[in-house]
Amino acid sequence: MSVDQVNPNDESKYAASARAFRDNVSRDLANDELRSNFRGAMDYLVDKRKTALSDSDELETLREQCKLIKQRCLVKLPHLLEALEEKLTANGIKVHWAETITEANEIIAEIIESKNGKTVVKGKSMVSEETALNDHLESRDIECLESDMGEYIVQLAKEHPSHIIMPAIHQNKKQVADLFAKNIEGFEHTTDVDALIQQGRNVLRDKFCNADVGVSGVNFAVAETGTLCLVENEGNGRMCTTVPDLHIAITGIEKVVEHLSDVPPLLSLLTRSATGQAISTYFNMISHPRQQDEKDGPGEVHLVLLDNGRSQMYSDDELRQTLQCIRCGACMNHCPVYTRIGGHAYGTVYPGPIGKIVSPHMLGLEATTNLPTASSLCGACGEVCPVKIPIPKLLLRLRQESVKPKGAPQVMKGQGSGRKTSEAFIWSVWSMIHKQPLFYRTSMWFATRLRFLMPKKLGAWTVARSAPKLAPKTLHERIKEREQAAKGK
Amino acid sequence: MTSARNNILSKLKSQVKDADYSKLPAEQGFNYPQQSFSEQLEQFITHLENNHAQIIKLTRAEIGKVITQELAARNITSLLYGDNSQYTQDIEQSDSSITLNKYSFDFAQHKERLFNDTPAGVTGSRCAIAQTGSIVLWPTPDEPRTLSLVPPVHFVIVDAKTLYPSFGDLIEQQQWADKLPTNAVLVSGPSKTADIQQTLAYGAHGPKELIVLLLNS
Amino acid sequence: MSQVNTLHLRDYPKNPTKVYLYGTCLADSLFPDSGIDAIEFLERQGIEVIFPQGQSCCGQPAYNSGYTDEAKAVALEQIRHFPLDIPIVIISGSCGGMMRHHYKDLLKDEPGIEKFCDRIFEFTEFLVNSLNVQLNDSGPAERVALHTSCAARREMGVHITGKKLIEQLDNVELVTHDYESECCGFGGTFSVKHGDISNVMVSDKTKNLVNADVVRYVSADWGCMMNINGSLEHQKESLRGEHIASYLLARNAMDNTGDKS
Numbered sequence: 025m026s027v028d029q030v031n032p033n034d035e036s037k038y039a040a041s042a043r044a045f046r047d048n049v050s051r052d053l054a055n056d057e058l059r060s061n062f063r064g065a066m067d068y069l070v071d072k073r074k075t076a077l078s079d080s081d082e083l084e085t086l087r088e089q090c091k092l093i094k095q096r097c098l099v100k101l102p103h104l105l106e107a108l109e110e111k112l113t114a115n116g117i118k119v120h121w122a123e124t125i126t127e128a129n130e131i132i133a134e135i136i137e138s139k140n141g142k143t144v145v146k147g148k149s150m151v152s153e154e155t156a157l158n159d160h161l162e163s164r165d166i167e168c169l170e171s172d173m174g175e176y177i178v179q180l181a182k183e184h185p186s187h188i189i190m191p192a193i194h195q196n197k198k199q200v201a202d203l204f205a206k207n208i209e210g211f212e213h214t215t216d217v218d219a220l221i222q223q224g225r226n227v228l229r230d231k232f233c234n235a236d237v238g239v240s241g242v243n244f245a246v247a248e249t250g251t252l253c254l255v256e257n258e259g260n261g262r263m264c265t266t267v268p269d270l271h272i273a274i275t276g277i278e279k280v281v282e283h284l285s286d287v288p289p290l291l292s293l294l295t296r297s298a299t300g301q302a303i304s305t306y307f308n309m310i311s312h313p314r315q316q317d318e319k320d321g322p323g324e325v326h327l328v329l330l331d332n333g334r335s336q337m338y339s340d341d342e343l344r345q346t347l348q349c350i351r352c353g354a355c356m357n358h359c360p361v362y363t364r365i366g367g368h369a370y371g372t373v374y375p376g377p378i379g380k381i382v383s384p385h386m387l388g389l390e391a392t393t394n395l396p397t398a399s400s401l402c403g404a405c406g407e408v409c410p411v412k413i414p415i416p417k418l419l420l421r422l423r424q425e426s427v428k429p430k431g432a433p434q435v436m437k438g439q440g441s442g443r444k445t446s447e448a449f450i451w452s453v454w455s456m457i458h459k460q461p462l463f464y465r466t467s468m469w470f471a472t473r474l475r476f477l478m479p480k481k482l483g484a485w486t487v488a489r490s491a492p493k494l495a496p497k498t499l500h501e502r503i504k505e506r507e508q509a510a511k512g513k
Numbered sequence: 514m515t516s517a518r519n520n521i522l523s524k525l526k527s528q529v530k531d532a533d534y535s536k537l538p539a540e541q542g543f544n545y546p547q548q549s550f551s552e553q554l555e556q557f558i559t560h561l562e563n564n565h566a567q568i569i570k571l572t573r574a575e576i577g578k579v580i581t582q583e584l585a586a587r588n589i590t591s592l593l594y595g596d597n598s599q600y601t602q603d604i605e606q607s608d609s610s611i612t613l614n615k616y617s618f619d620f621a622q623h624k625e626r627l628f629n630d631t632p633a634g635v636t637g638s639r640c641a642i643a644q645t646g647s648i649v650l651w652p653t654p655d656e657p658r659t660l661s662l663v664p665p666v667h668f669v670i671v672d673a674k675t676l677y678p679s680f681g682d683l684i685e686q687q688q689w690a691d692k693l694p695t696n697a698v699l700v701s702g703p704s705k706t707a708d709i710q711q712t713l714a715y716g717a718h719g720p721k722e723l724i725v726l727l728l729n730s
Numbered sequence: 731m732s733q734v735n736t737l738h739l740r741d742y743p744k745n746p747t748k749v750y751l752y753g754t755c756l757a758d759s760l761f762p763d764s765g766i767d768a769i770e771f772l773e774r775q776g777i778e779v780i781f782p783q784g785q786s787c788c789g790q791p792a793y794n795s796g797y798t799d800e801a802k803a804v805a806l807e808q809i810r811h812f813p814l815d816i817p818i819v820i821i822s823g824s825c826g827g828m829m830r831h832h833y834k835d836l837l838k839d840e841p842g843i844e845k846f847c848d849r850i851f852e853f854t855e856f857l858v859n860s861l862n863v864q865l866n867d868s869g870p871a872e873r874v875a876l877h878t879s880c881a882a883r884r885e886m887g888v889h890i891t892g893k894k895l896i897e898q899l900d901n902v903e904l905v906t907h908d909y910e911s912e913c914c915g916f917g918g919t920f921s922v923k924h925g926d927i928s929n930v931m932v933s934d935k936t937k938n939l940v941n942a943d944v945v946r947y948v949s950a951d952w953g954c955m956m957n958i959n960g961s962l963e964h965q966k967e968s969l970r971g972e973h974i975a976s977y978l979l980a981r982n983a984m985d986n987t988g989d990k991s
Contacts, residue, residue, distance in 0.1 A: 053926055061710075068711045085543040092540045099532050102525035121518035173717055174708035190708060197710045221706060221714040228718060233628040249693050259662065259704035259719020266658045266696070269621065277521065284690045288681040289542060292645075299707070302560060303645035303680075306719070307699035315695055317654040320620035331517075335524040360913045364930045398924045400917025400931070401794060402880035423796030442796075451792050455800035458755075459807040461784040468759050484925025488932060489960030492760050499753045499762035503781045506766070 036125055037156055039391040041371030042383060046394060048369040058194055062366045065193045069357040072300025073408070090293050091412040093286045094348040101338065104247040104280045105329065111250030115312045117325045128330045129160035132239070132272055135326055136166055139270050141236035145228075147264040148172040148256065149241030150188050150351060151274050151330055153373045154386065157239070169235070171228050171260040173221060180207045186367030188374060189298050189353040194366050228260070238264030238322065242275035243350070244290065245327070248283045250311055252327065255294060257305040265310055271322040273310075277329050278347040290350055293410035297352040333385035336436055342421055343436070346381050348411040353378075355405035355415060361398060370395065377405035381418045389426050389438030396422035397442075468498045545644070545679070553643035553676055554729070560646020564702030565715055566723040573728055577606025580668060583724055584611055584633060593627075593634040593664060595656035600637050600670050616660050627663045634664035639697075640675035642683060647699040648725065649683070658696050667720035669700070673729040740848070742860040743817050748778040749856075750812050752820040752829070755787035756952040757973075764952070764973035768821045768853055771979045775861055779819075784811035790828040793836060794918045802836055805829075809837070809846050818849050819856050821975055823882020823951045826852040831885050852882060853975055854891040854950050867899040869981040873944045875907045877935075877958065877971060879951035883911065888950055892974060896948065899981050907942035909934070916957035932961040940969055950974045 041048070052058055077083045097104060109119045120135075122128035136144065144166060146152065158179070161168040170179040174191035178184060180203050185191030192200070201215045208227055214220060240261055244253040252273050254261045265271050281287060295301045314321035337346045356362040356376025367375035372383040372392070380395040396419045405415040425435055426442030457467050475494035482491050548556070558568050571579050584592060584607075591612040594604045605613060616634075620627065639651035648671055652658040661667050677683040680699070684690070689697075704719030715721055749772065753765040769779045785808055793801035808829070812818055820826045830850040837843045857863045876896060878889035889911070896904045915921060915931025922928075935958055939947050948971065949955050955971040962969050 049924070049926060053930055065711055082543045082545075085541065089540050089542055092538055096537050096540070099529055099537065100534065102522050102529065105522065105525070121515075121521055123517045123520055127517055171718065172708070173706045177708065190711075192708055193711075195710075197712065200709050217709045217712040218714045220709055221717055225716060225718060229628055232718070233624050248690050251693055257704070258706045258708075258717035260717065262658075262662050262698065263718055266662060267624070277525075284684055284693075285681065288679065288684065291680070303647055303699065303701050305564070305700065305702050305705055307647070307701075309693060309697045310695070311693040311697075312695040318652075318695060319616065319618070319654060319657040320659045321657075321695055329521075331521050335521055338525055339528055360915070360931055361927055364927055394924075397920065398927060400880070400913045400915060400920045400928070402913035402917065403884040404880070404911075404913070407884055420794065420796070423794070424798050425796075427796040447795075448797070451795065451797040451800045454792060455797075455803050458786040458789070458804040461786060461807070461811070464786040465783070471759060484922045484928075485960070486964075487925055488929035488964055489957065490963035492956050492960060494759055495762045497762065499758040499765040500781075500783055502762050502766055503753075503769070504783065506769075 036154070036387060037159075038372050038383075039387045042387055042391045042395065043371070045369065045371055045398070048371055049365050049398075052366050052369045053364065057196070058366055059364065061194055061196050062363055065187075065190065066357050066363045069299065073297055073354060073357070074300075076296040076300035076302065086289055086293050087410055087412050089289050090350075090410055091348065093281070093290060094350070094411050097281050097286065098278070098338070098344060098347055100282060101277070101280065104282055105277060108245055108247040108250065108280050111247060112327060115250040116315075117250065117252075117313065117327055120326060120328045122328055123331045125155035125330070125332055128155045128274060128328050128332075129157055131328055132157060132274065133161060133164050133166065135272055136161070136237050136270070137164070139236065139324070141270060142166060143231070143235045144168040144237040144239055145171045145231050145235040145264050145268065146175070147238065147240035147254070147261040148175055148191070149239065149274060150185070150373060151241055151276055152239060153185060154332060155274070155330065157274070168239075169228075169231050171232065171264060172256075172258060173224055176224060176228065177203060180204075184368065184373070186375065187353060187356060188351055194368065232260075232263040232267050235268045237270045237272065238266075238268040240264050240271065240273050242273050242279055242327070243294070244287050245275060245280045246284050246287065247280055251284070252310045253287060254306075254308040254310070255291065255304045256308065257301075259306060262306055262308050265308065266321055269322050270324050271310075271313075272326045272328065274328040274330060277331055277334050278349075294350050294352050297354040297408065297410040333437075337385045340435055343385075343418065345413050346385070346418060348413050349378055349382070350411055351378075352410055354408045354410065358404040358408050360400070360402060360404065377415045377419075378413075381413075381415060381422065384422055384438070385436060389422070389436060390441035391438070393426050393438075393442040396426060465498070465500055468500065472496060472498055542681070548643070548678065550676070553678055554673055557641060557643045557646050557676060558727075561702060561725060564646060565705070566702045566725055568725045568727055570727045570729050572730055573603055576600060576603040576670065576726060577608070579726060580604065580635065581608040581611055583668070587633075587666065589632045589666065591632065593631050593660060595636060595653075595660060598637055598653070598655045600635075604635055616655075616657055620657060620659055627659055631664045633666035633668065634660045635668035635670070636661045637670045638675070640677060640683060640687070641671050642677055642680050642699070644679040645699075645701060647680070647701045650698045650700055651694055652696055652698075653694075661698070661700070662719055665716065665720055666722045666724065667703075668724045668726060670726045670728065673727060742851075742856075744860070746777065746817055746860060748780065748814075748816050750814070750816060750818040751779050751781045752785060752788075752818050752825070753781065754820065754822045754825045754952065756956065757821060760956065761952050761973065764821055764975050767973070767979045768819070768975035771975055771982070772819070775863060777861070780814075782811040788825045788828045789836070790825060790832075791918055793828065793832060798836065805833060805836055806840065809833075809840070809843070812846070812849070816849070817851050817856065817860065819851050819853055821853045821950065821973070822953065823852050823879045823886050823888045824953055826850055827881040827885035852886045852888050852891075852950065854888055854895055855886060858891040858894050863895070865895065865898040865978065865982050867901045867981050869899070869901055871901040871903075872946075873903045873905050873942075875905050875939055875942045875944045875947040876910075877914065877939070877947050877949040877951075877954055878911065879949060879954045880913045882951055892948070892950055895974065895978060902981070905942045905944050907944075908938040914954045914958050916953050918953065921957060932957055936961045936965065936967065940967055944969070946977075947971045948974050948977045
């Protein structure tokens with residue numbers, strides 16, 4: 025391949041849509057149907073979680089345990105990855121490594137082409153969304169069909185998932201019915217969800233039966249046993265990993281756990297935090313390709329391990345906590361911002377609070393500069409996180425990185441890109457006033473005396489609020505007067 | 514892509530070269546209250562029923578009869594089952610009105626048949642988990658993976674004697690870490706989805722019905 | 731072993747006689763009444779209140795905007811003005827969270843910072859857990875709502891203590907409004923940088939408060955109240971929020987039966 029043929033832009037397509045965050049927000053805030061779809065869905069998920077985790081002693085013990093499990097696995101990460109590779113290889117599963125999304129897509133395309141694969145069925149995999157695998161395979165004339173019902177809907181609509189667990193949460197049943205009517209031959213119009221699912225099932229069963237390749241994600245990769253674990257409810261994950269003769273799994277390097285015994289507590293909090301289920305319908309554990317005498321299962325199984333910014337997160341003790349994430353989605357379900365703007369406004373693969381702390385490493389802080397600031401730091405996300413990622417704190421940290429002056433030590437791609445001279449100036453003046461008590465009191469004295477000059481319009485604030493009114497005298501002054509009056513008595 | 518491998522690993526290793534594993538904090542799990550066997554069994558059944566599985570308590574001698582009845586109630590006349598498995602002979606006691614098909618063929622050669630012409634399948638199970646209402650499938654050459662996955666109705670025979678309190682207990686007591694099969698699956702109900710407007714629908718891709726034949730003697 | 735809400739589990743000083751008051755910058759220039767009322771209330775409980783004139787702002791605005799050095803300079807100046815080893819009572823939950831929790835990070839190299847942070851008490855938690863105040867309600871019967879600010883709720887546990895105080899008022903019916911625990915959309919510079927998102931959040935919050943059919947709502951955080959009251963005024967709604975210090979003082983008027991045993 026000549027240099028000219030290489031995509032000059034190794035940047036994910038999501039960088040552009042993340043840059044458009046503000047426009048996306050305006051667009052989606054104006055869509056009442058969308059907002060009501062999200063509010064309804066989030067209320068439902070919040071309620072489900074609450075019921076499933078009603079014992080706060082159990083919850084807090086498990087959160088602490090799961091946090092420590094993930095932190096241990098992260099401290100040991102390079103060694104666990106090597107152990108995982110060794111064990112998987114011994115089990116007959118081939119392991120591949122990719123630093124970038126382009127590399128990952130290339131690896132997968134080459135595996136498929138080497139087996140003359142033409143059709144792929146995909147189980148739900150956010151990492152494959154991260155690499156935009158479907159686009160890449162299509163450009164190589166390989167058909168790639170999403171098989172998770174939500175992902176299937178999103179693919180038909182030519183959209184991206186708006187939620188990491190429930191990809192089509194932004195659509196209601198009427199919208200899905202209209203979409204099916206346009207896309208499924210012989211569709212019998214209905215808004216009955218059972219009937220909609222049955223028609224989707226019929227289309228997809230045919231695809232499972234005939235696909236050459238199954239692509240899936242991984243929820244936990246167990247180093248000790250060389251096992252790929254998948255959590256799902258629909259059975260499409262089992263289909264993709266069982267029916268076609270070639271199975272390719274793709275996952276981020278942070279998904280490795282040390283022991284098989286690490287899995288039960290993580291699994292328990294994952295499903296309960298995500299959808300309030302005690303466990304998912306299926307927990308699928310794959311340790312080998314088809315072995316001798318076995319009558320089914322893929323003859324070849326591959327695992328692609330993707331970095332894509334994860335080693336950057338790893339390189340800072342505080343930011344490393346980002347990698348504890350087990351992708352339950354509870355942070356977005358509880359996020360007042362996500363609930364308002366929905367998943368697409370973020371423009372990134374991973375929306376919501378976790379998306380705000382993951383995406384800057386994947387796409388750079390320059391493209392994602394608006395994400396860490398788009399939070400009221402209310403703390404709801406950190407409160408529910410099953411592995412206790414201090415999301416608000418990491419948002420603060422990314423804000424710091426975003427406005428860091430030039431010449432600071434390199435921590436992440438795009439650091440300092442959010443620094444504006446005007447804003448930096450305001451804060452330095454603010455600091456100068458507030459760190460000198462006399463200067464501060466004098467300024468406030470003048471401010472309160474000149475309060476008639478205060479404008480009635482204060483930018484974004486007064487679009488929906490009245491401007492606050494300065495008091496005639498400051499608290500400092502009134503207390504001083506009060507003290508003097510007391511002395512005079 | 515060995516360079517990718519080396520780059521990733523060396524970046525990671527450079528960050529933790531001084532890590533002292535002995536200093537890692539102790540991890541403490543939650544101590545669940547001990548439950549009697551009957552409480553565990555009740556928990557197991559409640560979870561499964563809440564997840565829309567059908568539970569039928571029976572003796573081993575009744576397996577053939579109950580399968581016959583359940584199939585008849587669904588107007589199903591054929592059943593796919595495993596060769597040489599623990600319950601093969603019990604399954605074969607079903608009524609002659611049911612056509613019994615043994616899974617004695619290679620899947621790849623009979624995909625269409627499995628997808629389009631196999632209304633029901635039956636498998637045994639390795640064990641079960643009370644805390645989550647899960648059944649552990651441990652497919653073998655005799656009872657292949659697709660037997661419990663592709664047919665729309667899945668009968669699964671569970672012996673209550675194999676019930677464990679939790680997944681963690683099970684892994685530890687059966688020493689799973691030493692050897693896992695090609696595929697092991699925890700099943701906790703029929704296939705389902707809530708992907709359309711948070712409305713639960715059963716039979717998304719896997720079996721629409723999970724019928725648990727629970728041996729409890 | 732229970733690990734519930736460990737963030738705000740702490741020891742409280744028993745029988746304090748003297749405290750500092752941290753007034754916060756918002757109360758200083760915009761809402762000084764609440765500072766005076768807090769002092770008055772504490773004094774009626776027999777507590778001597780010291781208000782160091784050197785205080786300005788906890789530094790949160792710059793800190794939350796990523797300007798750490800600028801925040802640090804201001805934060806360092808604050809701790810200088812509270813030398814005595816007595817509790818520092820603060821009349822805003824989010825500023826309390828900043829000084830009690832975030833100072834530990836921001837000023838981690840400063841000797842004795844942990845001890846300073848451990849002296850920070852939000853007004854309502856101090857009344858309930860340290861003073862064990864007993865309120866005698868002298869006001870008319872009315873329905874009120876409580877807005878628990880997010881930082882206060884999650885970092886300081888103030889939703890519990892605020893509720894406990896209001897529940898002591900015999901003639902007051904505390905009404906839970908829809909989505910009570912949800913953020914009002916303030917978030918400091920967030921409300922300006924992402925005004926459109928913030929506006930939607932505060933519109934929902936005010937709608938839920940108005941629908942609760944209360945005569946007022948009470949809060950211990952002026953940031954949230956400036957936001958919510960500003961939105962209510964903009965919408966020409968008559969409902970307003972009142973700082974809990976002012977409210978308690980008014981309801982408990984002239985009645986000094988605080989139990990300081």
